[in-house]
Amino acid sequence: MPDWTEHVIWWHVYPLGFVGADVTGVDRRPTHRLRMLVPWLDYLLELGANGLALGPVFTSRTHGYDTTDYLEVDPRLGDTADLEYLLAEAHSRGIRVMLDGVFNHVGREFGPLVTALADPAAPENALFxxxxxxxxxxxxxxxxxxxLNHADPAVADLVAGVMTYWLDRGVDAWRLDAAYALPAEFWAGVLPRVRDRHPEVYVMGEVLHGDYAEFVAASGVDAVTQYELWQAIWHGLAEANFFELDWTLTRHNAFLGAFVPYTFVGNHDVTRLASQIPDARHQAHALVLLLTLGGTPAIYYGDERGLQAVKEERAGGDDAIRPAYPESPADLDPAGAATFVLHQELIGLRRRHPWLHTATSRPLTLTNTGYVFEVTDGSHRLVVALNLSDEALPVDTDATPPLAGTADAGPAGVTVPPHGWAIFG
Known part of the structure; x- marks a missing residue:
């Protein structure tokens, strides 16, 4: 992977929702909304992040994942000049920018598809x-x-051309939407062409399950989405079952031996963390895990404010988890300030221990409600303690006070209070 990825922490934004654009396809009037993100770049830095991961920005009919023109910015967001301005403003602050490439499928208004449907003999038919x-x-x-028909060389030409086109304009990274749905061999043919011109590009593929390491090796992507860890974190905390998390971390350690996964506890496709974990006392534990475990972490916008929202399987069922933000950070609900400060604290801790990027873990104490584990790169070490129970959790350490969280040191040793957490150096 490019060296810069060792230090990147992404703030993930779904642009159409963030700026309040209509996603039903009814109101597609051109509006220069993309520049509304510029006042939030300093907020991103204040959070502790230094990467802006954007959801779809290309022309589409509705939600952005039905692309109709890969080389034009969606008119609901503005135009190419607006995106280039956002890129320049981000780069002037040292912020990397990732775009979302939807290369498995297109919308019905995609130009070559319109041509193919109008003429069965048109060469564009081979693209689908x-x-x-x-x-x-x-x-x-x-x-x-x-x-799309990924067996057709013209589709590989299309994808390589689109990725290179926007990298030429300053983009730093790509998220490959639904990468799992395409043959790994397709990416293995496309990505070397892209990297030949842009060797520092970071390419992350959306993969839900399966052998992540095998997909990375076969496709040539730098990383994939660590959905297994996402599932184990929120579900293990919600159900008070740390055994599920520990089993997943065994696999996570193995993945880290092959690549560095893209880690998260929320994104544009899933119910909000604060809604997944009903006991509010345990929501911080998820963030502790995200920011102490190996991986390239991403914070989904709104999670840093503790927003709640449930994804529903219906038309418009994603709207609640893809909300509009106000014009400036000063307009945010102050009720989310404490969650924001917690994010700052834990991101700051990770910044002070950059080796966590590739660190592996091993359990020291494991029960349904108590989990103490070590994270290490072989030279450095932290101990993380998570407590979901009504009783204090003993921790075998003399490294007090903790670097973060709460712990008590008494005659019987160090303990983490009920429903608390702590990180020890």
């Missing part, structure tokens, strides 16, 4: 997958999303 009966292949049953 069809069933044996000649029907277009929809992505996961969504008729509005038409799957």
């Amino acid at each position: 997958r069809r069933t044996p009966t000649g029907d277009l292949v929809a992505f996961e049953g969504h008729d509005a999303l038409v799957t």
Whole structure:
């Protein structure tokens, strides 16, 4: 991976939602909203992040994942000049920018698809997958999303061209949407062409499950989304089952031997962390895990304010988890200030221990409600203690006071209070 990724922490934003654009397809009037993100760049830095991971910004009909033009900014967000201005403002602050590339499928208004549907003999027909009966292949049953034919060299040319086009304009990284749905061999053919021109690009693929390390090796991406860890963190805390988390960390350690996963506890596709974990006393534990475990962490906008929202399987069911933000940080609800400060504290701790990027873990104490583990890179070491119970959790350490969190040192030794957490040096 590029050296700069060792120190990047992403703030993940879904732009269409953030700026309050209509995503139903009704109101697509051109509006220069993308510049509304510029006042938030200093907020990103104040949080402790230094990367801006943007959701879809290219022209689409509705939610951004039905791309209709890869080389134009969605008019609801503005134009290319607006994106280039945002890139310049970010880079002037030392902030890296990642774009979301939806290269598995396109929207029904994608130009070559319109041409193909109008003329069955048009060469553009080769760009799209069809069933044996000649029907277009929809992505996961969504008729509005038409799957590209990744066996056609012209599709590889298209994707490599799009990625290079925006990298030429200053983009630093790519998220590959639904990377799991494409043959790994497709990426293995495309990415060397992109890196030949932009060797410092960071490429992260969306992969839900399976052998992450095998996919990374076969595809040539730098990293994939660590959904297994996301699931184990929120579910283990919600259900008071640290055994689930510990089992997942065994796999996570193995992944770290092959690549550095993209880690998160929230994103644009899932119910908010603060809604996943009903006991508010245990929500901080998730952030402690995210920022002490190996990986490249991402904070989904709103999570740093403790926002709650539930994803629903219906039309518009993602809207609640993709909300509009106010014009400036000064307009934020002050109720989220404490959660923001906690993020600052834990991100600051990670900054002071950059070796955590590739650190592995091992359990020291493990029960359903108590988990003490060591994170190390072989030369450095931290001990993390998480307590979900009504009783104090003993920790075998003399490194007090803790670097973060709360612990008590008494005649019987060091303990973490009920429902508390602590990080020891």
